[in-house]
Amino acid sequence: MTTSYEEEERHLHQTKAALERQLDAGIHYDGMLYDHSQRSIARLQQANYHDIQAVFDNPYVRRIDVQYAGEATPEMLYFGYRNLRVDGLPGGAIMDWRSSIATLLYESDAPTLSYVHNGHRHNVTIVTKRVLFIRNGHLDRVEEYGTTSTPDDTSVMVYQALNDRSTSLVDDIVATIQPEQHRLIQSSPTTTLFINGSAGSGKTAILHHRMAYLFFSDDEREGLNPAACICFSSSRQMISATQDLVPRLAGVAIRQTVLDGWMLQQVNTLLNKNYRLDDQTIEHALTKPFYREAITLKGSLHVIPLLEHIAMMIPQKAPDLVAAIYHIFNDQEQLRTLNMGILAPDELAQLYRPWPTDQTIIDGVRLPWSRLRRQYRIFQEDLALIYYIVLLLAEQSPPQFDHIFLDEAQSMSPLQFHLLTLHATNGSMTIVGDVMQNITPWAGITSWQQLTDQLPATRYQYETLAQNYRSSYEIVQLANHILLTTHHVGNSAAISHHYHPLEAMARHREKPHLTYAPQKGLMIDALVNHLMLHVETYPSMAIITKNAKHQTQVWDDVRDHAEKRGIRVVNGIESLTRHDLRGVVMVPIQQIKGLEFPVVFILDVDDHWYSFKHWWHGYELYIATTRAFHQLYLYHQRPLSPYLTEAMPYVTSTTTEPQPRIMTRPDTPQGVPYRLDERRQMLDHEHRTFLHDMENTMPRSDWNGQFISAPLKDDYGEESWA
Incomplete structure (x- = not known):
């Protein structure tokens, strides 16, 4: 048969x-x-x-x-x-x-x-x-x-597909599309579709399969024109991971870009300038409540009436429109006059930022206004404000798209979404994200209601996805523990409303490994040893750092140690190519959103980088853990992060202690072994004795420079004079 x-x-x-x-x-x-x-x-x-x-x-x-x-x-x-x-x-x-x-x-x-x-x-x-x-x-x-x-048969099919995953590139799911995913892919494009998808729920794959579906034409329906659509991704790294997916699924390509970069390009096109984006925001400044509140205000809809008043005060033929806008932002009296009760006094104070004329930096972030103007820079948090004013003053209509696709929408401010609606024909958009993965809550959204309130109830559809199809059961258990801890630490209405634990599939692997290494060198040695365990089976792996500063501190040592073992590690702090993503990469959390890897290594999960002081640190750790398909490794030198102190049931914990090197005492015929620290003590004693002897054998002279004598030591160590 x-x-x-x-x-x-x-x-x-x-x-x-x-x-x-x-x-x-x-x-x-x-x-x-x-x-x-x-x-x-x-x-x-x-x-x-x-x-x-x-x-x-x-x-x-x-x-x-x-x-x-x-x-x-x-x-x-x-x-x-x-x-x-x-x-x-x-x-x-x-x-x-x-x-x-x-x-x-x-x-x-x-x-x-x-x-x-x-x-x-x-x-x-x-x-x-x-x-x-x-x-x-x-x-x-x-x-x-x-x-x-039975449903279990379908699950086995999905398990097999997940177990085969060995690359970080976002793959097609045509063979394993689930009914709930298929329903969203085929949803009508005439309204705005919001999808709140938990980590690993396949929301990015759904977004790209939806593109391919909406572009499809046959004798029953006419698809959208890909040239009249645009897709906004979270980072250049994510674009590298997905840029070939739609062409493979649909045989056509769509423009993919980053939202901030696209808005800056529109400003430069409308003004015929060459402004650059100043995103060199020092992280410790973002921890200041005043600064966070100012960024939140600038991304809200409350400032729109004030922006319209500012636009009326700017000359149509201003030689430098951005400079004119910043001039009003920096004039406290003029802002107060234009405000007309729109913003409260404390909010107006957040919008107003004085500029020094010397080379000092306000709050560790601000460049001098004169230098900013000379270099044609726009602050990242001001970009949406400036683009809105530029659109008000533009003589031409904003470009229109038949459909807008947006990934990782939780990082988008309400004002940015309002600007997108001005470019979407008939409000045709697909917006996907996860509020629980917003690691910059002051710059993004804390509730989908901040976006849905801008549209009529009949013009949008809201869906949720909670099933995790990416990580093993053991990794999901740890991620849910971190998420629950973050929920208790944050304890805000927005977090409570969107708190949904991941639903894990019964795909079992080893528990995540937690390694304590009291020294940096020991931690990196443990990391490279674990890399060696998987490099043949899973050549695509990720080493995750907290941020760019953290990555700079460990990059040289990790690269050198890995190269000695024949492993090439790519620094993904700026960008990654598709070729890079097929190997071992080191990426900060901010750049890794949306990406996924068979094996993930997270460095320094301690109370310094992931503390209770800022509850979004828990979201960062949650994002990092949920990047892994099969295996997860965590390392710390300092005391463990409080988000993990009670996670011992979900991990396998080990300690790497420095191993004393055993040497042979050279002055004994039997070659008696002794420890390296003992040898160091002996050498240190000999060095001190030598310095003492040198001091006491220097020639001596009287007050007028005449040589007297030099001390000598007898067999008993007593000084004698010649």
Whole structure:
């Protein structure tokens, strides 16, 4: 009897043979190219040719057999990344995973389902459902979950896919899309879709699969134009990890950029200037309540009426519009006059920031105004304010997008979201994020209501995802402990409203490893030893630091120790390429949001870097722990972070002590061993004795410089004079 694997292996061989014949045949035209119909046929042939090239090694990922009423035998359907119709192809065609009939793949496991095609509903009976794991043109395995399947069978399929993860690049989930994810991917693009997804819930993958779905066109619907859409990512590192995903899923590309960088570009375009963003904000200044409150105010909607008053005071032909705006910001009397009761006095004081003329720095952050103006810089927290005023004074309408996609939206301020709505045609947006991962609450949002209140209730849809598909059960347990501790420390209404523990899958691995190393060198030695354990199995790994300052302190030692063991570590403090993400990288927490790695190492999880003094430190530790698929390592030199002091049931704890080196005493014939610290004491004693002898054997002279004598020592150590 032929097994399902043998059957699918034979089918794959036949499929690749048919595709190869089509590629060898190339593109042929019947008729002259100036004929309209022939040009249309040529374009279709060329598109089909390129589609075959793109999916040749992995032509499909799923199969279902459906039984139509009145038909004698079931129809066998294969689904992949493109619609392919090739002569000699088994079954005649491969269906696109975004087609209407593909809804049968992602619905419940009930034996009878229906789908809508060309306005007609078709009822079918599902005979077989299979997931086909094909790697580099070879069939790896077949997972079957037919009509007799249970939810556990589907879970096993997901477990296998997760266990195979060995790279940090965001991968497609076409083979394992779950019903709740499929529903969000296919949600209507005519309104704004908000998705609050917990760490590891697949919200970034959903966002990119939604792009591919909305760009899809067939005889039933016309997709969005990718050139008329834009995607905002959290960092350049995240763009590197996802930039090939949509082209692989949809065969088209979309512009991906960072929100602050895009707004700065718009300011420069509208003003024909070359301003740069000053984001050199010293972290300790952000811990000052006044400064945090000022940033929160600048990102709120309360300042909009005041900004409109400021815009009316700026000359239309100002040679330097940004300088004119800052001039008003720095004039306390003028601000008070323009305020007209819009802001309270204490809020106005937060908006007003005097500028020195010398080289001092206010609060450890501010550059002198004269230097700022000379270097054409805009402070990061002022960018949204300035862009809003520039739009008010612009003679042209802001650019419009058919759809805006935004990842990690928790870091976006309400004012930034308001600006995005001015660029979204009919409010068509997809916004994903997780309020529990906002590590800069003063600059972002603490509640989704800060964004949803800006839209009519009928113009948005809000969804939540709590299931973690990324990390092992043991890692999720530790992450939930950190999250719960942070919840108690923060103890705010916003945190309480959004507190949702992760729902873990029963995918078990080792407990996270917690290593105490009392010295920096010992910690790095332990880190490199753990890297060596996994570098062959999982070449893609991440070493996570608290911030840029912390990374600078440990980078040289980590790089040097790793290189001695043959491991190359890439410094990801600025940016990372897709090639870098396939190896070992060191990245601060701020730049690692959205990324994921098979193995993660977190340095210095102590009460210095992660303290109760600032409750968002718990969010930072939560983000770091939830980057790992399979294995997590944590290290500390100082006393353990209070977020982890009660986490011992969830970790395997070890201590690395300095091992005394055993040497051989050279002055004994037997070579008596002794410890290195004893040898050091002996050498130190000999050194002090030598200095004492040198002092007492220096020539002596009287007050007028005449040489007297030098002291000598007899066998008993007493001085004698010659």
